[in-house]
Amino acid sequence: MFKAPRGTADTLPEEQPYWRYIEEKALETCRLYGYGRINTPAFEDAGLFARSVGEGTDIVNKEMYVFKDRSDNELALRPEGTASACRAYMEHGMDNLPQPVKLFYFADIFRYERPQAGRYRQHHQFGCESIGDPSPMVDAEVIHMSRNFFLSLGLRNFSLQLNSIGCQNCRPGHLKKLIDYFAPLGPRLCGDCQARLERNPLRLLDCKKPGCQAAAEEAPKSADYLCDECGAHFESLKSYLQALGIGFVLNHRLVRGLDYYTRTVFEIQPAEGGSQSALGGGGRYDDLITMIGGKPTPAIGFASGMERIVLNLKSQCIAVPQPAKPAVFIACMGGDARVEAVKLAAVLRDGGIAVISSSGERSLKAQLRLANAAGVKYAAIIGEDEVKAGTVMLRNMETGEQQETQPDELLKLAGSGQ
């Protein structure tokens, strides 16, 4: 038998209310902040991600689904959403629009990883990007928006982790300090970290190994080595957040796994669950558009993982709206009754009433059991007597009362919800 590929999942009808709920809250949040929806392809030129996310990152190196199509184009299933949004921004000349351009999306994201709790090979992100404005006001607004999105979902007890990793001008200085700090520790670092020292010293801060963690705590902080511009940007962002009453945790070890981030980086972390279970995260990426061949364009974005939100909604026992049950179940007995049942279902549906019906193969008892299981308010029963009389036996499933009715009366009754 076929099974869904590893790391993918079917979202069955009973799960859908969670997704619908999240989508509605996201849509409302985007409306409040003036974001417009964009859909981009599930796959792109592989180079788009290699250039933006970074050749040296795990995402590009070992997690990206790359393939050649029949014309030998090198394509990749998108491993994140920002690069596509920026590509679309450039491709459609959105730099000629009033800036910033604010886009949001729901996208499936593909990464070849070992699945575990809250992590899948295909997962879904709600993300937003504000492109074209360098002001820290925008940073504050994006952070405010992401926080309010989670609050609107009813989620509580999450923290906002914040850091600034500087820009092309000041980051090299910090990196050098980091190397100077970590290099003498050499053999006391774990194997991974010794490799990271060469490849990407920032990542050393991220290591979960106790020994490295202790070392990372004392390491030079990027925020201490910001250039004047980055420092001023970070300071005013913090003052905006304070003015908005948004609490945050300065986390100098918060670096993100994508190369394109500059200055502001942030993450929303649930109270419970490890550091790898972030509900969402984002940051500024002022260099990304130049990395993929555009003119210098400042931007900042945020993305959240739908599956992780569902997990947290459940663990926090947040009830989500359930879809309405159909109003009427039509039961029938006998061949002539079936014709009447089909006609009645059509009349009711034309009148906007949700109807489910039985094909009449089973006993009335069995049909009513189905009606009960479906949670309908009314069962409309059509047997030989009703066919002869041109009526319908209407049974109220809540009270058990029933009465003969005309089809058009039934329409009125069910429509009024009485």
Place this chain on the structure above:
RNA sequence: GUGAGUGUAGCCCAGUGGUCUAAGGCGCCAGGUUGUGGCCCUGGAUAUCGAGGGUUCAAAUCCCUCCACUCACCCCA
């Protein structure tokens, strides 16, 4: 890619060498009225015991290999 754990019906699971032609619960189907649901009662269907190989007179149960799932690491949403 690495490490640990788990694999028995649609779902939850009992069972650790013979009494297992595999128990129970949920769900499903039917019956308990001649045209009537929800509770209750009765009956029924559904399991190549993850797959393959081995040990043994005898394997769901022991051994080996493989596969899948889960959790954790790496990294991220």
